[in-house]
Amino acid sequence: xxxxxxxxxxxxxxxxxxxxxxxxxxxxxxxxxxxxxxxxxxxxxxxxxxxxxxxxxxxxxxxxxxxxxxxxxxxxxxxxxxxxxxxxxxxxxxxxxxxxxxxxxxxxxxxxxxxxxxxxxxxxxxxxxxxxxxxxxxxxxxxxxxxxxxxxxxxxxxxxxxxxxxxxxxxxxxxxxxxxxxxxxxxxxxxxxxxxxxxxxxxxxxxxxxxxxxxxxxxxxxxxxxxxxxxxxxxxxxxxxxxxxxxxxxxxxxxxxxxxxxxxxxxxxxxxxxxxxxxxxxxxxxxxxxxxxxxxxxxxxxxxxxxxxxxxxxxxxxxxxxxxxxxxxxxxxxxxxxxxxxxxxxxxxxxxxxxxxxxxxxxxxxxxxxxxxxxxxxxxxxxxxxxxxxx
Amino acid sequence: xxxxxxxxxxxxxxxxxxxxxxxxxxxxxxxxxxxxxxxxxxxxxxxxxxxxxxxxxxxxxxxxxxxxxxxxxxxxxxxxxxxxxxxxxxxxxxxxxxxxxxxxxxxxxxxxxxxxxxxxxxxxxxxxxxxxxxxxxxxxxxxxxxxxxxxxxxxxxxxxxxxxxxxxxxxxxxxxxxxxxxxxxxxxxxxxxxxxxxxxxxxxxxxxxxxxxxxxxxxxxxxxxxxxxxxxxxxxxxxxxxxxxxxxxxxxxxxxxxxxxxxxxxxxxxxxxxxxxxxxxxxxxxxxxxxxxxxxxxxxxxxxxxxxxxxxxxxxxxxxxxxxxxxxxxxxxxxxxxxxxxxxxxxxxxxxxxxxxxxxxxxxxxxxxxxxxxxxxxxxxxxxxxxxxxx
Numbered sequence: 001x002x003x004x005x006x007x008x009x010x011x012x013x014x015x016x017x018x019x020x021x022x023x024x025x026x027x028x029x030x031x032x033x034x035x036x037x038x039x040x041x042x043x044x045x046x047x048x049x050x051x052x053x054x055x056x057x058x059x060x061x062x063x064x065x066x067x068x069x070x071x072x073x074x075x076x077x078x079x080x081x082x083x084x085x086x087x088x089x090x091x092x093x094x095x096x097x098x099x100x101x102x103x104x105x106x107x108x109x110x111x112x113x114x115x116x117x118x119x120x121x122x123x124x125x126x127x128x129x130x131x132x133x134x135x136x137x138x139x140x141x142x143x144x145x146x147x148x149x150x151x152x153x154x155x156x157x158x159x160x161x162x163x164x165x166x167x168x169x170x171x172x173x174x175x176x177x178x179x180x181x182x183x184x185x186x187x188x189x190x191x192x193x194x195x196x197x198x199x200x201x202x203x204x205x206x207x208x209x210x211x212x213x214x215x216x217x218x219x220x221x222x223x224x225x226x227x228x229x230x231x232x233x234x235x236x237x238x239x240x241x242x243x244x245x246x247x248x249x250x251x252x253x254x255x256x257x258x259x260x261x262x263x264x265x266x267x268x269x270x271x272x273x274x275x276x277x278x279x280x281x282x283x284x285x286x287x288x289x290x291x292x293x294x295x296x297x298x299x300x301x302x303x304x305x306x307x308x309x310x311x312x313x314x315x316x317x318x319x320x321x322x323x324x325x326x327x328x329x330x331x332x333x334x335x336x337x338x339x340x341x342x343x344x345x346x347x348x349x350x351x352x353x354x355x356x357x358x359x360x361x362x363x364x365x366x367x368x369x370x371x372x373x374x375x376x377x378x379x380x381x382x383x384x385x386x387x388x389x390x391x
Numbered sequence: 392x393x394x395x396x397x398x399x400x401x402x403x404x405x406x407x408x409x410x411x412x413x414x415x416x417x418x419x420x421x422x423x424x425x426x427x428x429x430x431x432x433x434x435x436x437x438x439x440x441x442x443x444x445x446x447x448x449x450x451x452x453x454x455x456x457x458x459x460x461x462x463x464x465x466x467x468x469x470x471x472x473x474x475x476x477x478x479x480x481x482x483x484x485x486x487x488x489x490x491x492x493x494x495x496x497x498x499x500x501x502x503x504x505x506x507x508x509x510x511x512x513x514x515x516x517x518x519x520x521x522x523x524x525x526x527x528x529x530x531x532x533x534x535x536x537x538x539x540x541x542x543x544x545x546x547x548x549x550x551x552x553x554x555x556x557x558x559x560x561x562x563x564x565x566x567x568x569x570x571x572x573x574x575x576x577x578x579x580x581x582x583x584x585x586x587x588x589x590x591x592x593x594x595x596x597x598x599x600x601x602x603x604x605x606x607x608x609x610x611x612x613x614x615x616x617x618x619x620x621x622x623x624x625x626x627x628x629x630x631x632x633x634x635x636x637x638x639x640x641x642x643x644x645x646x647x648x649x650x651x652x653x654x655x656x657x658x659x660x661x662x663x664x665x666x667x668x669x670x671x672x673x674x675x676x677x678x679x680x681x682x683x684x685x686x687x688x689x690x691x692x693x694x695x696x697x698x699x700x701x702x703x704x705x706x707x708x709x710x711x712x713x714x715x716x717x718x719x720x721x722x723x724x725x726x727x728x729x730x731x732x733x734x735x736x737x738x739x740x741x742x743x744x745x746x747x748x749x750x751x752x753x754x755x756x757x758x759x760x761x762x763x764x765x766x767x768x769x770x771x772x773x774x775x776x777x778x779x780x781x782x
Contacts, residue, residue: 012579023647028606036575057614059614064610068610137723143707145632145645147626148645151634152711156624156713161551165624166634166713167552168622169560170550180572184423184574185427187575188581188749191402191403192403201752202750207728208748211719212747213745214562214745215745218716219455222455223448227717233547233556235563237447241536243547252541254539256442316534318536320542321542322547324545327545328544331543334602337596351610352610355602357569357595357603358572358595359593360579360580360592360593
């Protein structure tokens, strides 16, 4: 708490996070904390550092992937098995509000920094642990990566096309969701600590996070007995709510109300669809969703995606294109919301990355971020700060 | 703040949330707040209520979908266009810490409850708005649903198989991610308010949330110039990290290190793969990922998924099955973590739902939840509480 605050403002200004995390779930959590204004100090293994430093693509030898997850953080390399380095680590904890790690359960205990030990010595410290399966239960000690929990947690059984091959969610939602829940739990615990003065342990399992995101699939199964399967590009219980084939690609249209469907039928030049007994109620449209898809695909095939978007947007119908990453980055709304940010890295140069989706009044939301640290880059400055605290 | 706390304990005990949200992004946010101990009071449109009340599946006429998102909340029906009901709403705000809505931008202003107005009258109130595109930018006033932002935000361009049809992420990540970021932002703002005494506005756009989840796709594009496409069931930059075909289904194996690949080659009875020049470094395995897939599919085809899991788990290799929702619900780890919770609903009976993935020491993590309210169910009790506050 007594270290200098981060240069970025935010609701967590003045909060210091000691970050033992590697690769993705943990670093994504601490990235969210940094975006909210916390000062994040990575403690990395000497010589190697966060494993994501070795994952491409590289720019002048520095991982752009690492940069995107670790901008606006600091780095010190410490070997937590050596007494001298442990002393520095403990001095950092003396000044810290939050400690985050995503080791396999048991690792912190082996290092002598299990929750009981930490809480006794630093009673106000919030300790967050993100792991594959959480700290308890029969799988607690097993390793996990994103795809393992995507498979075990059910989302892959819902993603893809009926009868088709297994399909992974295209971004690492197994890791990212765990990081997001960890950040939400840490923030709630900072609030609680403002009332109690005491820290808590936040225990996040990647598999738990996947179960929490199954949404309607659990009640669809438990209320009906039918095991939900993959549905391609449509919603399980609303129609039309799908991707359709246009003259030059695809268009997504989502009619959440009956009125929206009538408007769509009108926009397509086929108002009679709204009175067609196969399609005239929300329930029957879901029953006849395959026929509806054929009818709408034929209608949408007569114009380009861009042409249809103009027509449907004029009527206020929820619709959109399927953008690739280049198109996302060129989208004027994405730019207007500062959702592409950049850093000027002394090694890698100009790097663009996803921005902060949590916009809060009174706090800056610029597009420039401090560069991601080289391994051990902030050692001297941190040691000097700690010496000032001690003296 | 002066209303009675929720019966559930948690870091947000004593916090009162007034909830104007409908369907998914907003209700998922306030569900997270309820799981963290906040008291959540839904203010619903008389006669209709939250639209999700009309989305199936139904149990004795009550939506199981609504129940799963709104357990542990209360309900009062108010018409915010009528003076008498506005007076009640304002009495609720007098007692509230947080107001959450997910209307289209401009709706709150039309009701006379825009942020400026709210902040002037209730300076300590935190106001969170989740919308399709956020409160600013050229698309701000457009409607959006989950699939629209899944398409526009890029994740659909990464999900599915090369050359295959468009593929939606099987759970509504467009909504759920916005709800998660909103909850994280609200929690951070509660912490900030503990220091400043002042509320802020949290502005969440569903499209922003999708961009924030693109992860490595942005740097893969900006650092290399190659637009990332769908990759089926494998990781873009690590191999093997994919689903493989076993004798009776599929198995997911994720080798995050070179040592893990050597262990896998050994477990498969083909240690020579580790020295095969096509596969002997992490980089070259990614280059030759199609050949690696064929080789490993052939090897995995010799045993069942269950047999392979025993062999690979014994070596500590990250691996798992592709579970459907029934298998997820039967998983002993999911049970041990209390990730399936239930409510005993007076109308719908026993309903099972996903649990709370944010486990925090010192707070209960049981599996029973209070039932989701019928429309206006808590009117009398709430009015009595407000009368006591006033008197």
